Amino acid sequence: MIFRRNKSGKPARPSPNELMPPEGVTLTLPVAGVGVRIAAQITDILLTGIAAGALLLLLSVTGLINPQSLFVIAILLFFLIRVPYYICAELAWNGQTLGKRIMKIKVVSHDGRSLSAHALVLRNLMKEAEVFLPGTLLLTLDAASPVSSLLSLGWVIICLAIPCFDRYRRRLGDMMAGTHVIHLPVPVLLADLASEPQRAGVNQSKFVFLSYQLDHYGAFELQTLEGLLRNESQRPQAGQDDRRDATIEVIVEKIRNKIGYADPVPTEDRLAFLRAFYNAQRKHLEQRQLFGDRRENKHYAENGEENS
Amino acid sequence: MSAETDQDLIRSARFRQEREADWRRLETLVQAAESRGLQRMDFAESRDLASLYRQATTSLAIAREISLDKALLGYLEALTARAYLCVYAPQEGLGGLIQRFLTTGAPQAMRRSWLYILLGILCMGLGALTGYLLYFESPDWYYVFMPDALGGGRGPDSTTEDLRSVIYDADPQASGLGVFATYLFSHNTRIAIFVFGLGVFACAPAILLTYYNGLIMGAFFALHVERGLGLDLLGWLSIHGVTELSAICIACGGGLKLGAAVLFPGERSRVDALRLAGRDAVKLALVAAIMLFAAALLEGFGRQLVQDRTTRLAIGWGVGALWLAWFAFGGRRRQ
Numbered sequence: 001m002i003f004r005r006n007k008s009g010k011p012a013r014p015s016p017n018e019l020m021p022p023e024g025v026t027l028t029l030p031v032a033g034v035g036v037r038i039a040a041q042i043t044d045i046l047l048t049g050i051a052a053g054a055l056l057l058l059l060s061v062t063g064l065i066n067p068q069s070l071f072v073i074a075i076l077l078f079f080l081i082r083v084p085y086y087i088c089a090e091l092a093w094n095g096q097t098l099g100k101r102i103m104k105i106k107v108v109s110h111d112g113r114s115l116s117a118h119a120l121v122l123r124n125l126m127k128e129a130e131v132f133l134p135g136t137l138l139l140t141l142d143a144a145s146p147v148s149s150l151l152s153l154g155w156v157i158i159c160l161a162i163p164c165f166d167r168y169r170r171r172l173g174d175m176m177a178g179t180h181v182i183h184l185p186v187p188v189l190l191a192d193l194a195s196e197p198q199r200a201g202v203n204q205s206k207f208v209f210l211s212y213q214l215d216h217y218g219a220f221e222l223q224t225l226e227g228l229l230r231n232e233s234q235r236p237q238a239g240q241d242d243r244r245d246a247t248i249e250v251i252v253e254k255i256r257n258k259i260g261y262a263d264p265v266p267t268e269d270r271l272a273f274l275r276a277f278y279n280a281q282r283k284h285l286e287q288r289q290l291f292g293d294r295r296e297n298k299h300y301a302e303n304g305e306e307n308s
Numbered sequence: 309m310s311a312e313t314d315q316d317l318i319r320s321a322r323f324r325q326e327r328e329a330d331w332r333r334l335e336t337l338v339q340a341a342e343s344r345g346l347q348r349m350d351f352a353e354s355r356d357l358a359s360l361y362r363q364a365t366t367s368l369a370i371a372r373e374i375s376l377d378k379a380l381l382g383y384l385e386a387l388t389a390r391a392y393l394c395v396y397a398p399q400e401g402l403g404g405l406i407q408r409f410l411t412t413g414a415p416q417a418m419r420r421s422w423l424y425i426l427l428g429i430l431c432m433g434l435g436a437l438t439g440y441l442l443y444f445e446s447p448d449w450y451y452v453f454m455p456d457a458l459g460g461g462r463g464p465d466s467t468t469e470d471l472r473s474v475i476y477d478a479d480p481q482a483s484g485l486g487v488f489a490t491y492l493f494s495h496n497t498r499i500a501i502f503v504f505g506l507g508v509f510a511c512a513p514a515i516l517l518t519y520y521n522g523l524i525m526g527a528f529f530a531l532h533v534e535r536g537l538g539l540d541l542l543g544w545l546s547i548h549g550v551t552e553l554s555a556i557c558i559a560c561g562g563g564l565k566l567g568a569a570v571l572f573p574g575e576r577s578r579v580d581a582l583r584l585a586g587r588d589a590v591k592l593a594l595v596a597a598i599m600l601f602a603a604a605l606l607e608g609f610g611r612q613l614v615q616d617r618t619t620r621l622a623i624g625w626g627v628g629a630l631w632l633a634w635f636a637f638g639g640r641r642r643q
Contacts, residue, residue, distance in 0.1 A: 094397040095393075193379075195321040222376055283319075286374055
């Protein structure tokens with residue numbers, strides 16, 4: 001009892017995938033993981049590295065620099081290219097560098113407002129301290145100076161660990177700038193099953209469901225059925241695949257038993273039956289929802305008692 | 309579809325049918341905005357984008373209440389999210405941003421965080437004083453503080469003539485760009501980056517590093533004072549050092565500001581405090597970066613060209629006064 005009270009007493013935190021824009025309707029923007037962000041970072045490093053290398057080649061061909069200071073100038077060029085690159089790219093492409101564009105991720109403001117230039121500058125300057133400094137330190141590690149090597153190793157581990165333990169996978173620069181990185185959602189509008197034209201020769205209206213027959217299932221089962229029907233409608237020809245037909249038969253029988261639908265369903269009408277049932281069930285559930293009776297799944301009755 | 313069948317549709321299907329054309333239009337507008345950029349869209353398009361986006365958020369809120377069509381919900385979620393990202397894109401250009409930073413942002417941030425910068429200067433000054441006094445106690449301290457690479461072979465063992473020849477060396481070996489790059493990535497720049505970056509880990513590393521840097525400088529200075537080269541070294545250091553050491557102190561101030569936010573967040577959460585302190589700290593870091601760049605220019609070109617002690621002193625402290633004037637008078641509102 002004590003445990004349960006503690007659990008329910010905790011205020012529920014909003015999911016990290018939700019963002020509240022000024023319009024006040026929460027949007028779902030899934031947070032990008034550490035892996036995909038490292039991939040984008042490596043792409044960017046490669047691109048800026050190639051640019052710096054090309055410029056260095058040009059300079060050495062024209063004889064502007066002497067070979068002794070080649071290494072230092074290479075570092076300088078890489079630095080001078082990458083710092084403005086990240087800031088300008090994210091400003092111009094609305095929070096995306098080329099690497100982020102390829103990986104289809106994007107920086108958003110944590111509070112749902114528009115990205116400020118200050119935030120983009122800050123998070124990319126901190127990148128110097130968080131990504132490039134530890135990176136160069138790792139490259140220069142040697143066994144001769146164990147103390148400084150251990151210190152830089154500790155720094156690298158801390159910088160990597162912070163995003164792993166944060167709910168929004170923010171690195172230090174993101175926290176300071178008030179941003180986090182999300183996956184870009186792709187809008188695809190599929191046809192509405194309920195308003196799809198009926199197939200020729202099959203009359204759905206011959207299946208009639210009564211109100212008590214529709215009280216067995218909830219939204220989860222409805223949407224699972226929706227997925228199944230979408231897959232069915234994408235298949236070129238019904239009735240070719242035996243295993244598929246067997247599955248459909250099992251589902252139809254299950255539903256018939258559960259809701260107490262007495263009439264047997266002939267083989268050729270099975271899909272039509274499922275469609276008719278989907279329409280009736282959705283209409284029923286949506287109507288219940290309008291009256292404040294939200295049914296998440298088929299266990300809605302038990303859950304309702306527990307809560308009250 | 310005829311009116312008869314419209315009535316047959318269930319409520320959520322009708323809801324979708326009435327609005328689908330608008331959503332499709334919003335989708336094409338979002339695509340246009342993403343590929344061409346908001347600035348290049350014509351007036352009617354951007355107006356429609358904004359109003360259709362707000363309609364779509366309303367549709368999404370309603371659909372969450374009335375519809376159980378998973379495909380519709382997913383589509384609306386993704387569409388409004390994409391449209392939101394377009395509508396709330398940053399509108400500011402880069403040119404205006406740089407101008408605002410130089411004229412108002414940076415000097416105001418410097419004035420706001422004067423206490424932290426003072427702390428940074430204090431750290432370095434105390435370090436220098438300690439190093440100076442310790443050297444006169446025993447020159448062996450010099451070897452304790454000074455990293456081998458930094459002294460360039462100069463130490464208590466070298467002759468006065470050697471020391472003088474380094475200070476007035478009119479024979480630069482490498483070409484201009486190479487020297488410039490070498491100086492930019494020299495010891496002091498690395499110290500400045502570390503001092504700022506490490507400040508966030510509870511201040512202590514930033515203070516220690518700045519203090520240590522002061523120790524090195526104090527011992528180095530004491531070595532030259534002992535040989536009667538104090539004023540000459542001051543000239544040699546001043547021409548870039550006034551700018552460079554101030555940059556380290558400013559970077560230290562920025563680091564301390566971040567560290568203080570982590571240590572003493574007050575009423576806010578630590579992340580919030582860090583974000584608030586970051587607004588000024590990043591400006592301090594940028595100022596320090598600009599100053600380090602200027603210092604590398606002065607060191608790479610100015611020091612070889614100017615061999616006279618008084619001119620070196622005048623240039624060094626003159627540039628320092630210019631920085632101070634920028635911080636003190638920049639971005640004040642006219643009465």
